[in-house]
Amino acid sequence: MFSWRILFTEDVETKASRTLRFENLGTVKICYSWHRAPLATTMLPLTNLAGGPFFFNKNDGIFLPGQIITFPFWFHSRGPGIFLETWELRTVPHLAEEGQTLLVYLWGSATTPDRTQEWKDVSDYLEERVKEAAVQKVVDEMVARTRPAPPPEPTYRSLFxxxxxxxxxxxxxxxxxxxxxxxxxxxxxxxxxxxxxxxxxxxxxxxxxxxxxxxxxxxxxxxxxxxxxxxMTPCYMATVVSQKSRTVYSLLCGLANSVEDEGEALKAQFGLMNSDRSCYSSAPPVPDRPDRSAGRLSDKMDTRKTSAQDRSKSRTKKDKMEVRGKQQIGVKLSQDGNSKGSSKMRLIVSSSLAVDETAPKWSTRDTNDDPQKNILYREALFVKVYERVAYTMGQICVAIESINRVE
Known part of the structure; x- marks a missing residue:
């Protein structure tokens, strides 16, 4: 008797595989078939399962000369136990000696894995959940018996x-x-x-x-x-917010006027007087003196009107430019009076030929170029502006606080 023993030792619900290799070294084909053989022993406590835990290809086949065939065997048990199956391999022509058989013994042992640690983990998890549920229940009862006091309103709410x-x-x-x-x-x-x-x-x-x-x-x-x-429509009724805006706007306008007054007073004090000369070029006409904003909030309006008119009279003398070719020059003087009564002189030049770009261009310069006086003037102006801004900010704060108290 010639036999092969294939042993499997695995856990339950675990698949395992083994292979058995055959090679035809002869010159003729061999036909084979599988047949279940009776058990050779009854001493072991074998377990019988429906269908058995061993699986392989039990169909008949042929070995060709020189062919190598591999038979895979699988073991898969759904329960613990010891399993044994015996299979006889019959061939034509007969390969074994007279009266001998070719047997394959399939031994399998399936054991239940140690799940003590898993059960311990489950038990610990359940205990933790029970503790958390107990703590949550106590906290809920305490919260239900407690009456939380509403938080106090912010102190700044009354200021809005x-x-x-x-x-x-x-x-x-x-x-x-x-x-x-x-x-x-x-x-x-x-x-x-x-x-x-x-x-x-x-x-x-x-x-x-x-x-x-x-x-x-x-x-x-x-x-x-x-x-x-x-x-959704604007409110034309005077509100507190609009009153604040008008008050702050008036104070800021007064600040701008005071800064201008301080600058002119310091120029006169340091002897820094400007001579205004218009620049004649091919560029668009530019007014000799920029317009000042309307709505001056000062009590010296009439005095400034007189001084502005005197300064405008001193700028009536204009320089002439030489041009090539025939030109038609028209001079139009217009006086535009603003809220301060200042005059503006505008010169309009129209020519049929291009203006000579090599003609001299005049620029405005200070008659007194003393750098020491200029430095002192800037420092004094900075101090004056700083004081005026601080004073105006104080006035704005007092005005807003007064409006809030009245409201």
Whole structure:
């Protein structure tokens, strides 16, 4: 008897494979077939499973001369135990000696893996969950018995005006005092728990949709829509915010005027007088003296008008330019009076030929080029401007605080 033993030792539900290799070294073909053989021993406590745990190709076949065939065997058990199967390989022509057989013994041992650690992990996890549930239950009971005090309102809330809060909560809308009062009344009718309206239009509409139903809801929505339509138009009534803006604007205008006055006074003190000469070139005409902004907030308006007119009379003398070819020069003098009464001289030159670019160009220069005086003038002007800015900032703070107190 010639036999092969194939042994499998694996855990339950684990697949394992082994191979058996045959080679035909003869010159004739060999036909083979598999047949189940009876067990050779009954001493072991073998386990019988339906279908068996061993699997391989049991079909008949042929070995050709020189051919190598490999038979794979698989073992897969769904339960623990010891398994044994015996298979006889019959061939034509007969390869074994007379009265001998070719047997293949398939031994398999399936054991249950040690799951003690897994069970311990599961037990520890369940214990942790039980502890967390107990702690959460205690915390919930403590929170349920506790009445949290509402946080205090910020101290700076009283410093904001109702108009400022409304514009911040509803960007894109305009503040109308009467309309806001009407919407506050609507909020008090809808929300009956005593809470004050936070000036939020979107929140008020949500309260109307949630707390009111039926015809009353439609009536409240109509009132809300009419008032919101009014809030989308500018309010021409003087409000506190506009009053603040006008006050700050007036103070800043006064600051600009005072800075100009200080500069002129320092120039006169240091003897830095400018001689104005217009630059004649092919560029567009430029006024000799730029316009000053209207709306001077000073009591010396009449005095400045007289001084500006005197300075304009001293600039009547103009230099002439030489041009090539025939030119037609027209001079148009126009006086444009602003709020200060200053005069402007404008020279319009029209020519049929190009102006000679080599002609001399005049620029404005100081008659006194003393660098020491210029440095002293700049330092003194910086000190004066710094003092004026500090004084104006103090006035702005006092004005805003006064308006807030009145409101």
């Amino acid at each position: 005006l109702e108009e400022e809060l409304f514009l911040h909560s509803n960007p894109g809308y305009f503040y109308h005092p009467s309309v806001v009062d009407a919407l506050r009344t609507l909020h008090d009718q809808v929300v009956t728990d005593g809470r004050r309206w936070n000036l939020d239009l979107k929140g008020l509409r949500e309260h109307v949709l949630k707390r009111v139903s039926g015809d009353k809801q439609q009536e409240c929505l109509d009132v809300f829509g009419r008032n919101v339509a009014v809030l």
